[in-house]
């Protein structure tokens with residue numbers, strides 16, 4: 001066995017249908033008496049429900065979370081937390097809301113109790129992102145890792161099918177790259193394979209029947225495991241490509257991950273045979289790249305960059321940017337291979 005180093009992240013997870021009922025006990029466990037509940041404007045009703053469940057331990061609601069945590073929103077939320085004397089942030093929602101909680105914790109060290117309602121995974125990582133002057137700055141800080149996470153699949157029943165699919169495949173991308181990361185370790189690889197398998201089993205049933213609680217449970221469980229992988233090990237070419245495409249051409253995050261994933265995996269296949277074997281096994285498919293592409297096609301996921309706003313004339317530039325200051329990768333980064341990968345992803349053809 002290869003030598004490895006593994007740092008375990010702290011955190012408590014309460015998982016299950018109806019787990020949100022545990023909220024009063026969990027907030028008491030944290031010793032919090034004045035919680036600020038955070039959500040997006042769209043999820044205000046859910047935030048109000050959470051405040052009701054918290055009873056006298058709820059001190060206020062801030063329902064103004066938006067994508068990418070603009071610094072202005074972070075400042076307003078921090079000021080509100082101070083104004084009401086909050087001693088805890090309870091987030092109900094996706095990565096945008098969890099991200100806002102992290103922005104508060106980064107400054108004040110307030111503990112976060114996260115209640116995720118998408119498959120975004122931010123709740124499992126010490127990674128934060130704040131957007132200032134049009135640029136998203138990300139970093140790692142143990143203070144932003146939620147102390148407690150309540151996963152209740154019931155709360156994901158309303159997640160639209162399209163978002164469930166792309167958000168779920170985005171989670172799979174973290175686990176897939178986690179299997180061949182430079183700092184991969186056997187513990188995270190177990191979680192990664194299990195997480196990919198759970199999402200691959202759950203997503204087709206969610207597409208068929210979005211109210212299927214067992215399928216929703218599988219997906220949320222899979223997303224949790226994939227998030228745990230993202231929180232501990234580094235990422236490679238796939239994430240670099242998505243960063244470049246999202247950052248330069250403003251392509252939507254989860255859709256970009258979904259489209260690029262089978263192609264990045266096909267590129268890396270020769271450099272990471274054991275990871276490919278495990279991805280294929282989790283997907284119950286003969287090959288990792290084809291298994292991912294076929295799963296996405298069956299789910300009705302977007303398959304081509306040209307369909308989500310990528311300008312065709314910019315593929316050369318995208319290849320150049322992806323090859324500049326590359327992340328560590330299991331296969332050396334070669335411009336011609338990356339350009340070919342981008343061409344396949346642009347047109348949405350099955351990877352070679």
Ligand code: NAD
Pocket residue numbers: 040041042043066067068069093094095096097099117118119120121122123125126127128129155156157158159160167253254
């Ligand atoms: P989101 O949080 O922006 O939510 C998208 C929309 O869906 C919002 O309007 C939200 O209110 C709504 N929504 C959420 N749950 C719902 C539900 N169950 N039913 C109906 N509507 C619901 O989207 P997201 O994909 O969860 O998060 C994306 C953000 O998370 C990005 O900014 C991304 O960078 C960040 N992220 C961060 C990390 C990290 O480790 N820091 C990891 C993954 C993603």
